[in-house]
Amino acid sequence: MNFNIQNLGPVQSAQIDLKGLSVITGLNDTGKSFISKAIYSIIKTATDAHQQLISERYEAVVSAVTQMFSAHRQVVRFDAAKMASFNPNIVIRSLAAVMRNGSVQATEDILQEYYHRIRADIEYMDGIMASSVTKEQALTRIQNAFHTGYRVINNEVEEQSVYKDFFDKIVIEKVFQGEINSIHPGYENMQIDVSEGATDLLSISVTHNHTEQFLLQNLVLLQDATIVETPMILQLAKFITSSLAFPTVPLGDETRLYQQRSDLPYYYYDLLLKLNLGTTVSDKHVAICEKIRKTIGGSVSYKLEESSFVFTKDSGEEIPASNMATGIKSFGLLLLLLKSGAINESTLLIIDEPEVHLHPKWEILYAEIIVMLSDTGVPIMVSSHSPYFLRALTVYIKQYKTQEISRFYYGQKLENQMSVFTDVTADLTPVFTKLAEPMQDIILNP
Template identity: 25%
Template sequence: MKLKIRNINKIKTADIKLDGLTVIAGANSSGKSTVGKLLFSMVKSQANAEFLNHQSKEEKLRKRVEELYKRANGCFSRYDDAKLAEILPLPISRFIAPLVELTDKEEIKRRLGKISSWIESKDISPRIKSLFSQDIDNISIALGDSKAADIASEVRVFTESEFMNKICSYKTKESKAKLEYDNPNSFLSLEFADDLINQVYFEGDDYLSDATYVESPLYLHILDTLLYAATYQEYQTRPMMTFRGMVPIHIKDLANKLHALQMVPSGKESQSEYGLSELMGGRFAFDKDSKVLKFFSERMGMELSPINIASGIKTFGMVQILLETQVIGNDKILIWDEPENHLHPQWQVTFAELLVKLAKRGIPVIISTHSPYFVQGIRYFSAKHDLETFTNYYLAEEEEDSRLSVIHDVKDDLNQIFSKLAAPLNAIMNVDEARRNRN
């Protein structure tokens, strides 16, 4: 697989192979995380669209219309505004039924335009008007009744959450992203204009069924909080949720996957071949009585709350849970942002080998890092486990003139990565010089 990026958020240009284990190195704010969030959004959007495509046109339209009705009923009174009953009649089926039958695009545009004009005439804030505009656009997309329309609708949801409506690069009007699958005739291509999805192109039947994006192992001890949190879209569609914390979709998605461990029957552990229980001295599981996530320590012979477990153990525990819930696999990509965080250098090396083993088993893995220990660990164990051909290395570097980043292929010259990551340490190595300058 390949991911091509042009003017997306921090990244000016990137052409990235995803055919095994992919490493993107670079300094902070160099666009590494942008790659992961974009890839997550594209994979989830296409996978969700495949599901939506099996729904009827009326089912998809009803979901969008209900969002519009809910917002309108929250902002206006049907008793005080007779026009509301005319524009959005009750029951909802009186609004949906005529639209489902329409095939004339101009007539659809005219009917939805009447709603837009009415909303525009109301004395409400620009933000609320923009939310109504999104509702109407979503209805228009649903009426398209095509897979491309479903993908476009999902892309909008994910990019709003992951990029907070700022997906186009600074001072850039148009942006592009293309995900090419192993079959050269299968791809997903997106074009954005003014931070909104403009065009969707796709070909073939190949696609990844899921993506999992991991930022921090600390999610394990705030799992209940994350499950209770709301996403950006839930805030917009359910006003009563505003008292909850807000998280991007990828965090809520991960929390739900971690929580799914309680559904795994005992004795179905699928991670023993990686030696995770031995490494951690136990395993994570949900307590049968309290339904709370616990760490069952074999070394100590007791149950412990995740908050009392070292962050390094939680890092390996995340992999244990993802394997046992089967949310990563040969058609489900794992995206890990800076996995070296919370890990001692020795455990960075150990975790690097674990990721190599996952990729060796056919699980596509992409990581971002700024740790030379981690890069060297990947390099060493890729050689040891015969994965060098399918391990790719990239370096994200910011251009001085544009302040955007270009992601270079450095597989044949890893010294570029090590020189970049080691530069800050080299600059402070000469302590004697610092003393002389002080004096």
């Protein structure tokens, strides 16, 4: 999946191809985090807003079915046989199944079939009852309900409105804190186009921090995305869950996802909700979990009764998150996400500068785990400016033979203070040369 990015914050241009492992590097303030958050946000909008849209459409179509049934029953005598034939709950269950898969045509077919059967029963069958509602009035109500449901199913304008509204209220406000456009004159119009090979998937335009267009043209295969920005989320968990974000809801309840404080990033909540969703590890990730456990000498878990995370050493000693080494938190986060199933082939895992809290030895181990995950089919994007970490990635990419699905992108500032990111997979020399400059300056100019 290729992301063509123009004028995103400090980023003038970038083309990122998510094949397997995508590594973004560059100096501070080149826009690495902007790119990560933008890609995360696009996937979340395409999936979460789509689910919201399906839910709203489902409710409207269910309402249409129940209104048709109600009008039908007002003028026709219902016995057990007729109830079995026209039971709206059976129709609603069928609608739920096809709408969950996003099938517009199948939804139309079910609604139309129910509508025509009801009309035929009223028009041609015996059993018309004396009622304050006439046959014509009932048919009119049924027709109106059907057309309302049909319009909802095919309302493309409403669909785009849902995506735009989600991108404005969730992405721009709660991911980018209201500032997604460039502040440099001449670069105010952000444009991101996403494609898969020759197929256009979606197109986004944002001007003055307002979404002008979010056009979803084809199915986005990735079902979710997760950002790991800081391992300190484990220590902040109790504070976040006890804040206005979740007034009375325990960690793990996704129904309150959007009821959050506006001053905390959306992806904090998204990550926190995924850290306690289960304890079953995929077979292909068992060895990786064991490697993490051996590295940190124990396991990290969530204690519901205390609303906090703990590190349990192999000796059995429990250490609360507040006293947990930050490096252990870094590995523990991966362990928790693997246990919850949030790391998988259909979810993009984004990790921002994992080396920040790691000793060089653990940087190298972390790099190996990232490549191992990529080798199992997990799509990963990681940003870094650590020569240890980046060099380790190149070594393990070669060792695990994942060269075909691994890409490195390097961001450089231009004279206009905007950044351009280019694919440097074929030659990382400029990257390591730049990263070595500070130490060389100290050595050569003591």
